[in-house]
Amino acid sequence: xxxxxxxxxxxxxxxxxxxxxxxxxxxxxxxxxxxxxxxxxxxxxxxxxxxxxxxxxxxxxxxxxxxxxxxxxxxxxxxxxxxxxxxxxxxxxxxxxxxxxxxxxxxxxxx
Amino acid sequence: xxxxxxxxxxxxxxxxxxxxxxxxxxxxxxxxxxxxxxxxxxxxxxxxxxxxxxxxxxxxxxxxxxxxxxxxxxxxxxxxxxxxxxxxxxxxxxxxxxxxxxxxxxxxxxxxxxxxxxxxxxxxxxxxxxxxxxxxxxxxxxxxxxxxxxxxxxxxxxxxxxxxxxxxxxxxxxxxxxxxxxxxxxxxxxxxxxxxxxxxxxxxxxxxxxxxxxxxxxxxxxxxxxxxxxxxxxxxxxxxxxxxxxxxxxxxxxxxxxxxxxxxxxxxxxxxxxxxxxxxxxxxxxxxxxxxxxxxxxxxxxxxxxxxxxxxxxxxxxxxxxxxxxxxxxxxxxxxxxxxxxxxxxxxxxxxxxxxxxxxxxxxxxxxxxxxxxxxxxxxxxxxxxxxxxxxxxxxxxxxxxxxxxxxxxxxxxxxxxxxxxxxxxxxxxxxxxxxxxxxxxxxxxxxx
Numbered sequence: 001x002x003x004x005x006x007x008x009x010x011x012x013x014x015x016x017x018x019x020x021x022x023x024x025x026x027x028x029x030x031x032x033x034x035x036x037x038x039x040x041x042x043x044x045x046x047x048x049x050x051x052x053x054x055x056x057x058x059x060x061x062x063x064x065x066x067x068x069x070x071x072x073x074x075x076x077x078x079x080x081x082x083x084x085x086x087x088x089x090x091x092x093x094x095x096x097x098x099x100x101x102x103x104x105x106x107x108x109x110x111x
Numbered sequence: 112x113x114x115x116x117x118x119x120x121x122x123x124x125x126x127x128x129x130x131x132x133x134x135x136x137x138x139x140x141x142x143x144x145x146x147x148x149x150x151x152x153x154x155x156x157x158x159x160x161x162x163x164x165x166x167x168x169x170x171x172x173x174x175x176x177x178x179x180x181x182x183x184x185x186x187x188x189x190x191x192x193x194x195x196x197x198x199x200x201x202x203x204x205x206x207x208x209x210x211x212x213x214x215x216x217x218x219x220x221x222x223x224x225x226x227x228x229x230x231x232x233x234x235x236x237x238x239x240x241x242x243x244x245x246x247x248x249x250x251x252x253x254x255x256x257x258x259x260x261x262x263x264x265x266x267x268x269x270x271x272x273x274x275x276x277x278x279x280x281x282x283x284x285x286x287x288x289x290x291x292x293x294x295x296x297x298x299x300x301x302x303x304x305x306x307x308x309x310x311x312x313x314x315x316x317x318x319x320x321x322x323x324x325x326x327x328x329x330x331x332x333x334x335x336x337x338x339x340x341x342x343x344x345x346x347x348x349x350x351x352x353x354x355x356x357x358x359x360x361x362x363x364x365x366x367x368x369x370x371x372x373x374x375x376x377x378x379x380x381x382x383x384x385x386x387x388x389x390x391x392x393x394x395x396x397x398x399x400x401x402x403x404x405x406x407x408x409x410x411x412x413x414x415x416x417x418x419x420x421x422x423x424x425x426x427x428x429x430x431x432x433x434x435x436x437x438x439x440x441x442x443x444x445x446x447x448x449x450x451x452x453x454x455x456x457x458x459x460x461x462x463x464x465x466x467x468x469x470x471x472x473x474x475x476x477x478x479x480x481x482x483x484x485x486x487x488x489x490x491x492x493x494x495x496x497x498x499x500x501x502x503x504x505x506x507x508x509x510x511x512x513x514x515x516x517x518x519x520x521x522x523x524x525x526x527x528x529x530x531x532x533x534x535x536x537x538x539x540x541x542x543x544x545x546x547x548x549x550x551x552x553x554x555x556x557x558x559x560x
Contacts, residue, residue, distance in 0.1 A: 012222070026186065027194060030190070030194055030218070042218045044194070044221045044222035045191040046221045047221050047222045047226050049186075049187045050226050
């Protein structure tokens with residue numbers, strides 16, 4: 001069930017995995033998500049921790065070292081694959097949108 | 112200056128934890144800052160009245176056998192603190208944080224309704240739903256077995272009567288909680304599905320619901336102990352408390368294990384082994400105690416010579432004077448059957464025994480009579496006859512059942528609301544002699560209040 005759900009990523013999931021292209025600790029992930037989404041997506045600490053736990057369980061990420069109390073997380077191959085799949089899916093969606101809008105525009109012009 | 116503390120009893124469930132956020136805020140405004148949360152108690156510290164925002168969260172990775180301040184918990188608290196929340200206290204999965212700014216300044220701990228609702232559902236199912244279902248099944252089985260195997264004999268023991276009521280109240284308490292938990296899961300599932308904020312619950316209603324639940328459990332426990340106290344007061348051996356020792360010892364061992372897990376850092380496996388070890392020792396100790404208490408019940412009661420104070424039928428009443436080799440006499444009594452005793456005599460040649468029941472009303476007498484009549488009817492090795500009114504009158508009874516098994520004769524008699532069971536060996540005792548003795552016995556018994 002969990003695997004099925006991860007076929008498509010929610011926005012916070014996507015940004016967390018994107019942030020983790022570079023290994024970092026929890027709070028750094030929160031900050032990075034805010035920066036790369038231009039403050040549009042904010043992930044709460046509890047939500048982040050729940051998602052990190054789930055990703056770790058599904059071997060999408062792993063924690064590499066403990067920086068004092070902080071755990072440093074890293075994207076695994078499975079996570080990278082999932083991220084690229086999501087990226088491609090969004091690209092395809094965007095491409096489909098562009099193609100259709102252009103077709104409609106051409107039809108309106110009577111070409 | 113000495114810090115002033117205030118304690119509040121709180122035994123709310125995971126389902127109620129969101130109600131605490133508003134309560135902690137109100138307490139902070141009144142000058143009481145939440146300081147520590149325990150399993151049944153919340154401690155507040157006197158502080159300057161202030162406006163604070165609280166967040167009560169669950170850390171799902173903390174299991175029953177995990178040290179609560181393990182690396183996972185530290186790491187989670189660290190992220191929360193770095194994002195602007197102050198960690199206050201934790202109890203197992205429960206974590207309390209507070210912050211001063213509003214939502215624009217500090218990101219809420221949960222920004223995803225679905226994830227938060229699902230975490231709650233998971234914890235409620237794991238820690239509450241399964242426990243209540245388990246209790247419901249076990250209590251139903253206990254209550255059913257108690258009635259199934261004791262039948263109407265249940266009237267004869269205060270412990271049995273009271274514990275049946277006890278099971279009923281336990282079941283009511285469990286059903287009450289189970290209903291609430293199911294409603295809560297349904298609401299949370301709806302919130303998760305429709306991406307709605309967590310369904311709210313007020314602190315007052317959470318307390319009231321817990322109050323009803325605890326009251327039902329307290330009544331149940333009072334019934335168990337009440338029955339036990341009445342049995343002991345009625346002359347039953349103190350060894351009767353041995354079954355409840357399991358609950359008492361179990362509770363203490365549970366608290367001890369909880370303390371061990373909470374105070375010393377060990378791995379989950381080590382804590383689980385500690386639990387299994389403690390349970391194994393407890394089971395062995397309880398088994399030894401049970402055997403010892405059984406020994407006490409049987410040996411002490413057998414050895415205790417009791418003076419016969421109530422009217423009885425003796426062998427000398429029905430046959431030539433014989434000195435019995437063995438005599439037994441026991442007085443029981445319960446709130447439903449206040450007069451209940453048995454007497455018996457045996458010699459090398461003969462034996463005679465009897466048991467008397469006088470319940471508080473005719474209905475119970477009838478139930479008991481029917482119960483014993485059914486027992487006779489269901490015994491394939493016995494022959495039995497329901498005596499007619501005239502034959503019963505010969506025994507001084509309104510209704511009577513006669514049974515025969517080899518050379519032994521048994522009589523189940525009921526007169527008004529009194530039941531008399533008599534057994535004798537018909538090889539050496541004349542039935543007419545027993546009839547006469549029974550007739551005189553009814554007259555003597557009528558004088559007993």
